[in-house]
Amino acid sequence: MGITYKESGVDISAGDETVKRIKPLVRSTFNKKVLTDIGLFGGFYDGTFPEFEHPVLVASTDGVGTKLKIAFATGIHNTVGHCLVNHCTDDILCCGAKPLFFLDYFAVGKLEPQIAENVIEGFVEGCKENSCALIGGETAEMPSMYNEGEYDISGTIVGVVDQKNIVDGKKIKAGNVMIGLPSSGLHTNGYSLARKVLLDKYKVDDYVDELGKTIGEALLAVHKSYLKTVEPLVGQNLLNGISHITGGGIVGNTSRIIPQGLNMKIDWQSWTELPVFSLIRKIGGIEESEMRHVFNLGIGMILIVDKDKAGKVLELCKAENPVVIGEIISI
Numbered sequence: 001m002g003i004t005y006k007e008s009g010v011d012i013s014a015g016d017e018t019v020k021r022i023k024p025l026v027r028s029t030f031n032k033k034v035l036t037d038i039g040l041f042g043g044f045y046d047g048t049f050p051e052f053e054h055p056v057l058v059a060s061t062d063g064v065g066t067k068l069k070i071a072f073a074t075g076i077h078n079t080v081g082h083c084l085v086n087h088c089t090d091d092i093l094c095c096g097a098k099p100l101f102f103l104d105y106f107a108v109g110k111l112e113p114q115i116a117e118n119v120i121e122g123f124v125e126g127c128k129e130n131s132c133a134l135i136g137g138e139t140a141e142m143p144s145m146y147n148e149g150e151y152d153i154s155g156t157i158v159g160v161v162d163q164k165n166i167v168d169g170k171k172i173k174a175g176n177v178m179i180g181l182p183s184s185g186l187h188t189n190g191y192s193l194a195r196k197v198l199l200d201k202y203k204v205d206d207y208v209d210e211l212g213k214t215i216g217e218a219l220l221a222v223h224k225s226y227l228k229t230v231e232p233l234v235g236q237n238l239l240n241g242i243s244h245i246t247g248g249g250i251v252g253n254t255s256r257i258i259p260q261g262l263n264m265k266i267d268w269q270s271w272t273e274l275p276v277f278s279l280i281r282k283i284g285g286i287e288e289s290e291m292r293h294v295f296n297l298g299i300g301m302i303l304i305v306d307k308d309k310a311g312k313v314l315e316l317c318k319a320e321n322p323v324v325i326g327e328i329i330s331i
Contacts, residue, residue, distance in 0.1 A: 009143025014111040018139060021117040029127040029134045033100070036135070043135030045101050045158075054163035058097035060088050061156040066191040067219070072150050073204045074216040077118035078125075081153060085126025086225035087188050087246070088157035090301060093227055094242040094257075096167035096234040097159035099132035105154045106139045109146035119153060130227050132157070161234075169257030169304075171240040172328055177310040178254075178264065180325040181229070181317065183300030185221035185276055189247040190294045194219065194276075197284035210275050218276045226301045229320050233303070238313050241304035245296040250325075252293065254302055258328065266326035274298040299325065 006012070023038050035044035049055040064084050071080050081104070089099050104123050106116060116139060127134045146152065186194060202208065204216035211218045233239050243254040254264060277297050280286065291297065302325070305313050314322050 009110065010141050011111060014113055015139060015141065017113040018111060018116045021113055022120045025117070025120055025124045026134050026137075029124055029132070031133055034133045034135055043101065043103070045133070045135055049160060052160065052162040055160050056097075056163050056166065058092045058095045058159045058161055059156065060091040061154065062088055062091065062188075063152065063154040064188045064223075066195060067186070067188055068150070068152065069191065069195060070204060070216060070219045074220065076216070076220060077115050078121045079220050079222050081119050081122025081124075081155075082126040082129070083122070083188050083223040084153060084155045085123055085130060085132075085157070086223045088155055089126075089130045089132070089159075089225050089227050090223075090244045092157060092159040093230055093301075094167065094244050095161060096165045096239075096242075097161040098227065098231055099130050099157050099159040101133045101135045101158055102127055103156045104134065104137035106137065106151060107145070107153075108139075108141055108151035109143055109148065111139070111141040115151070119151070123155070126225075130225055132159075165234050165237070167234060167239055167242050169241040169259065172257065172259055172262065172304050173240075174262060174328055174330040175307055176240055176304050176328040177307050177324055178266070178326040178328065179303040179305060179310065179313055179317070179322050180271060180299040181226055181301040181303070181320045181322055182271070183245070183274070183296045183298055184224040185218060185274060187223040187246065187296060187300055189296070191219070193284070193286075193294055194280055197280050197286070201283055208279065210279055212275070224300050226320070229317055230301070230303070233313060233316060238309050238316075239303055239305055241302075243302040243304070245300055245302065247294070249292050249295060250297070250299060250302065254304075257304075261331055262328050263331050264326055265329045268292075270325045271298055271323045304328065 033046040064080050202215045207214050241257045245253050
């Protein structure tokens, strides 16, 4: 008898077991717009939007980078998927869009159904939080591609915005106010530097007084979704620009939406930095310019608004503890 697929490293039965485990989880995200069940070659989603005058689809795809290394080290696998859905949701929210559905990709060297189920649980939690459906995905078992116990994830989100409500930064002008919404931690960026600094000194299960939690807990804090707070502001035409603070920091990301001839004047002392960033800076002896370039430093999203609308936006966002962090100026 010749060599089998299982002997080469791919266990189809483990894949079948994984699908069996995740079916009820995935179905729990479905709504009346989802027209197919799990298992077909594509996911069907009803594309009629009678509530919009001119619906425009907005899509984004991403991963969570080396935050996965913390999941591997702690054995906690049910949060990184949640982070990914929230990250993608925040990306399209910057255009004024709300999510409709999500597609996930889970790749692993050796498929362990329990771990796969935990990862998918995270995707499901994220989809439920953001009222979108998980209508499809791919689980790939690829021997020798990944170290034992490791995997990779990515995802694609599709959302919709009425054309009249698109937020693209074109309305930004000098005198606009920059309002920052606090982050929950590193979110999904800067982990290569954070791991190099922190894990040279600590283990993931070490409790650190400055953090009030373990290193692993601080680094696995779920990326915050700002959808429920920010989407209503879009519909009220209160926002000229929205910036999601990911890799590149506050300046790098917000510069993407600032029109030519304008710049940002940021008061870096206007908010309280999260302890995890202070710890990274102190232990690593990292220059301030590098910290600002790599990390969000405690601000996960920035709303750019007319000065006379700033008070109303601050009031409507008060559950997020917003803070005015700067203004737009002419060059």
